[in-house]
Amino acid sequence: MNPIVLTRHKDTLVEYPAAFDGEVNDNSNLTSLVGSIVGQHKVCGGRLEIGSTSEIWNAIICRSCYLRVVFPKEVDTYGKLREWFAMMIKIKDPEVRGETIDH
Numbered sequence: 001m002n003p004i005v006l007t008r009h010k011d012t013l014v015e016y017p018a019a020f021d022g023e024v025n026d027n028s029n030l031t032s033l034v035g036s037i038v039g040q041h042k043v044c045g046g047r048l049e050i051g052s053t054s055e056i057w058n059a060i061i062c063r064s065c066y067l068r069v070v071f072p073k074e075v076d077t078y079g080k081l082r083e084w085f086a087m088m089i090k091i092k093d094p095e096v097r098g099e100t101i102d103h
Contacts (some may be wrong), residue, residue, distance in 0.1 A: 001025055003042065004082045006060065006069050008089045013039040013048055013060065013081075026079030034058065041067060 001024040004013040015024055030038065030050060038060060039048045046064020052073075053059045059070045075084045 001028075001078060002082075004039075004078065004085060005089065006067075006085050008092060010043075011067055011069075012042040014042045015039055024078065026077060026082065028078050029076060030058075030078065030081060031073075031076045041065065043067075 001015045005011070006013055033050050034052050036049065037047045038050045040046070041048050041062040041064065044062065044065040044067075046062040046067075048060050048062055051059050051061060053070060056073055057070050058073050058075075059068055061068045069085070071081065071084050075081050
C-alpha cells in the first residue's frame with residue numbers, strides 16, 4: 001500500500017504489516033477495522049487505530065503521539081481515505097492551493 005498523507009504537516013499513515021492478513025490496497029475496507037490498527041504513523045512509529053467518534057464521523061488516532069484526524073464514515077476504503085485527506089489538505093493549506101503567504 002502506498003502511504004497516505006493525513007495532514008498538511010506530512011503526518012503519514014504507512015502499512016503496519018503485522019496487523020493484516022494478506023495485501024492491503026486502496027480497495028481494502030476500513031469499516032470492518034473500527035477499533036483496530038489501520039497502519040503506522042510514519043513520523044513517530046506509533047500504531048494508528050480507527051475509532052468511531054459519532055454517527056457520521058470516524059477518527060484515526062496515534063497510540064504513541066496522540067495525533068487525531070477525523071473523516072466521514074462514508075470514507076470506507078483506503079483509497080477513499082487517501083482522496084479525502086488530499087482534498088482536505090488542498091482546501092486548508094494555501095501553499096498547496098498555489099497561494100503565497102505573507103510572513
